[in-house]
Amino acid sequence: MASETDKIFSEFKEHSVAEFFKKNRQMLGFSGKVRSLTTIVHEYVTNSLDACEEAGMLPDITVEIKELDKEKYWVRCSDNGPGIPQKHLGKALGMMLAGTKFHRYVQQRGQQGIGASGNTMFSQVTTGKPVKFESYYDKKKVAGELAVDFKQNRPVITNETVEETDGSRHGLVVEGEFAEVKYDRSSFSVFEYIKRTALVNPHAMIALVEPTGERLTFPRSIETIPPRPRQIRPHPLGIGTNDLMEFARAERESRKTSSFLQATFSRMSAAKTDELAQMCPEVDFEKSPKNLTWDDCEKITKAIHSDQVKWIAPETDAIVPIGQPQIEKSLQSILAPQFMAVTERKPKIYRGGVPFVVEAALAWGGNAGKKAVSGYNSDIMRFANRAPLLFDAGGCAITEAVKSVEWKRYGIKDFENEQITVLVNMSSVHVPYTGAGKQAIATEDEIMDEVKNAVMEAARDLQRYLHGVTRDRVRVERKKAIMRYVTQLAADLAELSGGKIKAEELEKKLLHLIENKYSNAIEEDDSGDGNIEEEISSQEEEVNE
Numbered sequence: 001m002a003s004e005t006d007k008i009f010s011e012f013k014e015h016s017v018a019e020f021f022k023k024n025r026q027m028l029g030f031s032g033k034v035r036s037l038t039t040i041v042h043e044y045v046t047n048s049l050d051a052c053e054e055a056g057m058l059p060d061i062t063v064e065i066k067e068l069d070k071e072k073y074w075v076r077c078s079d080n081g082p083g084i085p086q087k088h089l090g091k092a093l094g095m096m097l098a099g100t101k102f103h104r105y106v107q108q109r110g111q112q113g114i115g116a117s118g119n120t121m122f123s124q125v126t127t128g129k130p131v132k133f134e135s136y137y138d139k140k141k142v143a144g145e146l147a148v149d150f151k152q153n154r155p156v157i158t159n160e161t162v163e164e165t166d167g168s169r170h171g172l173v174v175e176g177e178f179a180e181v182k183y184d185r186s187s188f189s190v191f192e193y194i195k196r197t198a199l200v201n202p203h204a205m206i207a208l209v210e211p212t213g214e215r216l217t218f219p220r221s222i223e224t225i226p227p228r229p230r231q232i233r234p235h236p237l238g239i240g241t242n243d244l245m246e247f248a249r250a251e252r253e254s255r256k257t258s259s260f261l262q263a264t265f266s267r268m269s270a271a272k273t274d275e276l277a278q279m280c281p282e283v284d285f286e287k288s289p290k291n292l293t294w295d296d297c298e299k300i301t302k303a304i305h306s307d308q309v310k311w312i313a314p315e316t317d318a319i320v321p322i323g324q325p326q327i328e329k330s331l332q333s334i335l336a337p338q339f340m341a342v343t344e345r346k347p348k349i350y351r352g353g354v355p356f357v358v359e360a361a362l363a364w365g366g367n368a369g370k371k372a373v374s375g376y377n378s379d380i381m382r383f384a385n386r387a388p389l390l391f392d393a394g395g396c397a398i399t400e401a402v403k404s405v406e407w408k409r410y411g412i413k414d415f416e417n418e419q420i421t422v423l424v425n426m427s428s429v430h431v432p433y434t435g436a437g438k439q440a441i442a443t444e445d446e447i448m449d450e451v452k453n454a455v456m457e458a459a460r461d462l463q464r465y466l467h468g469v470t471r472d473r474v475r476v477e478r479k480k481a482i483m484r485y486v487t488q489l490a491a492d493l494a495e496l497s498g499g500k501i502k503a504e505e506l507e508k509k510l511l512h513l514i515e516n517k518y519s520n521a522i523e524e525d526d527s528g529d530g531n532i533e534e535e536i537s538s539q540e541e542e543v544n545e
Contacts, residue, residue, distance in 0.1 A: 025125070028118040029437030033071060033182035034189055035391055039437065040075055040122065040181070041065075041190045043115030044174060045197060046387050048079035049204060051172070055082040058225055059204040063194065067211040071182055072127070076175035083137030083170050086162065093133060093174065094120050094146045094155030116174070121148050123176040130158070131176035139167040183211050187370070188390050194218065196381060196388035199330045200322050200425060221329055230317040232429070233266040236304045237311055238349040244297040248289040260289035261300075267312045279303040314347050314355035321357050321427045322386060331363050335421060338365030341461035345454045350446040356428035358447075360454035362420060362462050369419035376419035383425040384433075384441060392440035398424045400443060401451035410459040411466035424451055479514060486510050 025031075029039035041063055052059035057080060064076040084092050093116045120131050130147040144160035185191045194208045198218035203225055208216045234243075247264050254260035258273040277285045280299045283292075303309065324342045331340050342361040349355050369376040382389040382398040393399045402422050407415040432442040441447060490507035 025118075025122060027435055027437060028122075029391070029435075029439060030118070030122050033180060034184060034186060036122070037065075037073065037075075037178070037181035037183060038188060038190050038193050038390060040119050040178060041077070042193060042387070043119050044075075044077035045194075045206070047116055048077065048081055048172070049197075049201060049386075051081035052079060052204075053226060054228065056225060056228065057081060058220065058223065059201070059206075061204065062207045062209070063190070064209040065183055065190065065211050067183065068177060069179075072177065072179040073181055073183060073211070074175065074177050076173065078171060078173040080171045083135045083172055085137060086135070086140070086142045089133065089135055089142060089144075090146065090155030090157050093117060093131065094148045094157075096121075096148075096153050117148065119174075119176065119178075120146060121150075123178055124148060126179035126181075127177045129177050130156075131174055133175075134173040136165065136169045136171055139165050141165050141169075191216070193388055193390055195334070196383070196390070197386075199334055199381075200327070200383050200386045200388075200423075202326050202330050221333055222326060226320045228320075232315045232318040232355075233264060235311075235314040235349045235355060236261075236265045236268055237314075238354055239265070239301060239304070241294065241298045241301050244301055245292070245294060248292045248297065251289045254289055256286050257283070257289050257292060258285040266315050272309070272311075275309060276300060276303045279306065279308065314349050318429045319347065319355060319357050319427045321359050322425055324359075327359065327361050327423065331361060331421075331423070335363045335368050336366040337363035337368045337421070339462065339465045340364070341458040341465075343454050343457040345450050345457075348446055348450055350432070350444050354428055354430045356426055356431075356447065356450070358450040358454045359423075359425045359427070360451070360458050361423040362455070362458040363423070364418075364420050364462060364465070368421040372417075375417060378415050378418050379421045381421060381423040382441075383423070384431045384438070385427055386425065387438075389439050389441070391437070392434065395434055395443075396440035397443045397447050398426070398441060398451055401448045402455055404448075404452060405455055405459065407459070410456075410463040412459075412462075422455060424455065426451070479517075482514055486514070 029042070030036045045061060045063065048061045049059055052061075060080040062076075062078050064074075066074040068074055096117050123129055123131050124147055130145040132143075132145050134141060134143045141163045142160065143163075145158045147156045147158075148154075149156050183190060191208065191210070194206055194216075195218065198204065198206050202221040203223070204218075205220045206218045208218075210216065239247075248257075248260065251260050251264070254263050258270075258277065261273050261276070262268050262270060273285065277283070280296075280303050283296045283299050321344060324344060327342045328340060331337060331342075340361060340363045343359070345358045345360075347355045347357050368379070370379045371377075380393065380399055380402050382393065382396055389396065389398070402424065403415075405415075407413075407418075412418050412420065426441060426447065431438075432444055432447070434440045434442050486507055490510055491503045493506050494501055494503035
């Protein structure tokens with residue numbers, strides 16, 4: 001007879017990660033009709049951008065959307081990348097947590113190996129249909145249909161064909177039908193996503209064919225492929241005790257702890273390991289890393305984080321920011337602001353030894369900000385590794401950091417209702433997203449501080465510009481006020497001279513004096529402002545003499 005305990009655990013079962021995300025698809029970004037469609041496009045486009053850049057190709061990406069029925073659409077994404085080999089197609093498009101990205105210390109837009117497989121899953125659960133694919137590579141064309149076996153978390157490929165080609169075409173085409181989605185042009189739409197992607201990827205050509213049939217093309221503005229990031233090792237300053245234990249357990253080559261530290265972490269020289277050994281006399285740096293205990297690792301990490309040890313900044317080869325010239329060119333092309341300022345911070349690290357770089361830009365006037373009924377609202381554009389973050393703004397480190405800035409100090413009295421766009425991009429080998437949908441960055445202290453500092457640097461430039469605008473406006477108003485009295489003043493001075501000087505001649509002199517003083521108002525410094533009234537008084541004295 002089964003015991004009560006056996007009855008309680010009779011339903012104890014194992015489940016695949018595919019089943020988990022099938023029941024929790026909102027964690028992948030499939031929540032809300034507009035958001036779900038944007039998520040589908042986001043996953044395909046980011047994969048295409050990553051693939052093209054890793055292959056050293058300028059991306060040409062086309063997204064086509066057709067309305068099949070109410071809240072049901074056909075989506076097709078094609079690129080000119082290297083394509084996916086036949087043996088990897090199934091895992092790339094139909095297996096959760098399978099890919100080339102999660103385990104590597106190198107910057108990429110995708111990270112978990114979920115995106116494209118998530119789209120395949122969403123097509124199945126909303127329409128019951130598989131996705132279709134075509135992959136062109138090595139003078140081959142592989143085509144077929146693909147679905148996900150949720151119980152086993154494995155791809156199921158059907159109707160697969162392989163053809164020889166002349167090699168003139170390369171890239172990947174994926175298409176599928178998706179229900180419970182909606183297309184519009186809101187601030188969370190596919191259109192907005194594509195526009196923002198083009199903004200921070202000026203080397204890419206992206207075309208969008210809307211359900212109406214209208215084709216929108218965002219041409220590339222530069223012909224240079226971003227430098228290819230290089231895989232790096234984690235920086236010691238970002239690791240904790242558990243991280244060190246895991247690295248030690250996974251070590252296969254180093255026989256000594258000292259050599260293991262040098263081989264595993266960047267900026268860890270022989271001199272640094274000797275320094276750590278002196279600070280941790282209880283730890284034997286000659287023993288195998290596999291024999292390190294928790295207590296040993298704890299002592300080593302405390303020494304690493306000690307103020308006594310000075311570390312070189314993390315390597316930046318793995319990180320490729322957008323770059324100031326590219327940001328300026330994109331902002332000018334799309335927003336045409338009256339003023340913009342761009343800043344890029346030096347590399348920093350956060351937990352796990354992960355380096356990251358923050359870029360910030362402010363655009364004021366022109367087409368910056370969001371149009372509102374009563375004027376304009378500010379607009380915060382968030383990006384991670386050059387991919388737009390449209391959703392979950394309230395819980396994102398970028399949003400919180402931007403709003404924590406004391407904007408009044410920089411001449412912005414009401415940030416929420418100002419015609420200003422704040423662009424922030426975080427580039428890292430691993431972005432700490434708050435969820436698998438990759439739409440918000442976790443509020444890590446190090447990241448929050450860097451974002452705030454970058455925005456404040458740009459805000460100081462804006463403050464100087466706004467001060468100049470205000471100063472110029474005051475000068476213009478002052479000039480107008482004085483000009484109203486020139487004719488009368490000239491007549492009065494002519495009369496005081498007893499007719500020795502004609503009023504017309506005095507008026508010309510006064511006008512010349514005023515024009516000289518105010519013609520270059522914006523360029524002049526306050527210290528050289530002088531006082532126009534004083535100079536007119538001197539003219540009066542000259543006349544009296």
